[in-house]
Amino acid sequence: MQKLIELKKDENILVSSTISNFLSPDYLYLAIKNDSEILVSKKTSVKIGDPLIINNTQTITSPSSGLIKSIKKMSSLAKTEYFLEIENDFEERSNKPPITQNNLNKLTKEEINNLIDSHIFIDKDYLILNALDDEPYILTENFYLFAYYEEFLELLDNLSKIYNIPNVYVCVKSNSSTNINKLMSALGMYPHIELKILPDLYLLGKESFLCNYLNITNDLTIKASTFYSIYNTLVRKRSTFDKLITISGDALKNPMIIKVKIGTLLKDVVNEFFKITTPNPLFIANGLMMGQVINIDNFVITDEFLGLLIMKPKEPKESGKCLNCSLCSEVCPVSLNPLLFNDKKYYEEAKKICLNCGLCSYICPVYINFFKEGVHYE
Ligand code: SF4
Numbered sequence: 001m002q003k004l005i006e007l008k009k010d011e012n013i014l015v016s017s018t019i020s021n022f023l024s025p026d027y028l029y030l031a032i033k034n035d036s037e038i039l040v041s042k043k044t045s046v047k048i049g050d051p052l053i054i055n056n057t058q059t060i061t062s063p064s065s066g067l068i069k070s071i072k073k074m075s076s077l078a079k080t081e082y083f084l085e086i087e088n089d090f091e092e093r094s095n096k097p098p099i100t101q102n103n104l105n106k107l108t109k110e111e112i113n114n115l116i117d118s119h120i121f122i123d124k125d126y127l128i129l130n131a132l133d134d135e136p137y138i139l140t141e142n143f144y145l146f147a148y149y150e151e152f153l154e155l156l157d158n159l160s161k162i163y164n165i166p167n168v169y170v171c172v173k174s175n176s177s178t179n180i181n182k183l184m185s186a187l188g189m190y191p192h193i194e195l196k197i198l199p200d201l202y203l204l205g206k207e208s209f210l211c212n213y214l215n216i217t218n219d220l221t222i223k224a225s226t227f228y229s230i231y232n233t234l235v236r237k238r239s240t241f242d243k244l245i246t247i248s249g250d251a252l253k254n255p256m257i258i259k260v261k262i263g264t265l266l267k268d269v270v271n272e273f274f275k276i277t278t279p280n281p282l283f284i285a286n287g288l289m290m291g292q293v294i295n296i297d298n299f300v301i302t303d304e305f306l307g308l309l310i311m312k313p314k315e316p317k318e319s320g321k322c323l324n325c326s327l328c329s330e331v332c333p334v335s336l337n338p339l340l341f342n343d344k345k346y347y348e349e350a351k352k353i354c355l356n357c358g359l360c361s362y363i364c365p366v367y368i369n370f371f372k373e374g375v376h377y378e
């Protein structure tokens with residue numbers, strides 16, 4: 001059994017229980033990956049759904065109607081530097097008729113095959129919807145499920161019938177009682193979908209840890225955020241232009257879950273909803289354990305972005321002398337010994353399996369930070 005750990009929570013950091021919207025930013029920025037082809041030129045007027053960029057085989061369409069402005073260097077969690085800038089005209093012009101819900105009963109294998117890589121569903125024993133967030137204070141996956149639970153249950157039910165998948169689980173953490181109650185009443189319609197209420201343990205949201213915990217193999221495990229894109233493709237027949245993000249931290253009083261358009265500037269969202277009174281706060285993307293400190297100026301919300309913690313700056317705790325207590329190696333979920341990271345040969349092998357989970361630094365009683373001194377210092 002892999003090791004899982006219960007993280008101590010800071011009571012000053014809250015997470016909202018409702019979703020707000022920020023769906024009409026002034027500008028949107030679409031990532032231009034290496035070897036992409038840009039299909040539009042400056043000053044082109046575009047509608048929602050117009051093809052703008054081809055990344056390998058994927059066509060990126062416009063999330064907004066407006067004017068193509070320029071190509072800009074921006075920062076993000078995507079491994080790309082350049083972005084196509086669209087100035088929103090707020091007219092919401094679209095190249096498609098308004099969304100009509102596809103009748104799920106008419107969804108066929110052939111149709112699914114035309115829309116997504118459907119071989120993932122074939123010959124599976126388990127279909128798992130994973131709504132577990134790993135990071136404390138980030139509840140993005142959890143809220144995807146609870147914003148769309150009726151739609152998701154119906155699609156799960158249909159996919160399991162179409163592909164003869166005998167077991168369907170929906171996995172949530174036990175600390176979300178209001179949402180669990182909603183889900184339980186909806187599940188009455190789907191007797192073969194099982195709700196798995198799981199403890200709040202760090203890394204349980206990772207697929208291998210979750211399947212190990214549930215003692216299952218031959219599964220197809222899908223994160224709730226990914227299932228939202230599948231739902232849009234199969235049922236609403238459209239690209240996914242929006243996403244949920246969590247914004248929290250001890251430097252603000254009103255944490256929120258916000259629905260934003262992919263490509264929005266993070267700073268626009270922060271300025272719209274939050275008054276930060278703390279001078280020089282720390283902005284941490286994607287959580288305290290596995291996240292990274294960012295500068296929110298020119299930072300674009302891409303698919304990889306799950307949430308932001310706005311934190312009061314703290315005095316770094318002085319790192320002491322190693323006590324040889326072995327806690328760092330005992331806690332490591334993949335049985336690495338971080339004390340050996342100075343050995344180049346060991347480190348080269350270790351970084352192939354390290355999860356970047358941060359537990360070794362988190363557990364160290366004398367604040368030795370392996371993020372800087374070991375695997376994470378590159
Ligand atoms: S960051 Fe890497 S070395 Fe440290 S506990 Fe996690 S997996 Fe182990």
Ligand code: SF4
Binds near residue numbers: 366
């Ligand atoms: S947890 Fe910290 S003090 Fe203990 S062995 Fe590891 S580095 Fe040394």
